Amino acid sequence: MDALIEAFGSYSIGYVVVLVAAFIFLYKIYRKVAQAIVEQHDVKRMQDEKIQQILDQESKYPEWRKQSLNIQEKLTDRLDNIEQSQKSVIRRLEEIEAERKRQKCNELRDRLLQAYRYYTNQDSNPRQAWSEMEASAFWDIFADYEINGGDGHMHTVVEPTMRALRVIQMDEQEQVAELIQSRR
Incomplete structure (x- = not known):
């Protein structure tokens, strides 16, 4: 103990308290600085990890570009196939429409010829006349015949x-009645 008194004997208790307080203060500052350094290190490590992830993704860009081009090529092929199918369907629809018009034209021509034979026949229509309603119906059918491509x-x-x-x-009800009476 003598050695302790000899080494520290000249110092007062107040001085020792200040010295201890200074050590505690320095220790707390050390802990805060160490904690700040660790936090900064963690932030830097996270930034480095993110940068590494970005670099890893960037290295995959050529592969992704190739995949994208393959997908675009497949889509283009499918669109071409759809376009070809659509053209085929349109062509078939046009053929069906042309056939329908031809058949409708033949049907209308037959009806017109029946009316022609009836109204121009001296035996069935001796007055060679027809009512306004009969004429209107005939000319309506004739217009439909022309719309469907009828000619000749x-x-x-x-x-x-x-x-x-x-x-x-x-x-002219009397004349219409006489007309109907004259027909067979």
């Missing part, structure tokens, strides 16, 4: 003959 003898033979028939107005 209907215009050169049937149309002029039918236009030559006398039209009896519907408000």
Whole structure:
């Protein structure tokens, strides 16, 4: 103990208390600085990890680009196939529509010829006349025939003959009745 008194004997207790307080203060500062350094180290490590992730992803860009180009090529092929299918369907629809028009035209021509034979026949229509309603119905069918592509003898033979028939107005009831009575 003598050695302790000899070494520290000249110092007062107040001085020792200040010295201890200084050590405690320095210890607390050391802990805060160490904690700040550890936190900064952790932040830097996280930044380095993120940078490494970005670099790893960047190295995958050529692979992703290749995948993207493959997908684009597949989509382009599929769109081309769809376009070809669509053209085929449109072509088929046009064929079906042309066939439908041809059939409708034939059907309308048949109806027009039946009317032509009936109204221009001296035995079935001796007055060579027709009512306004009959004429309107005939010309409506004739217009449908033309819309569906009808042409030919209907215009050169049937149309002029039918236009030559006398039209009896519907408000002339006596003449309409006589017309109907004269027919067989």
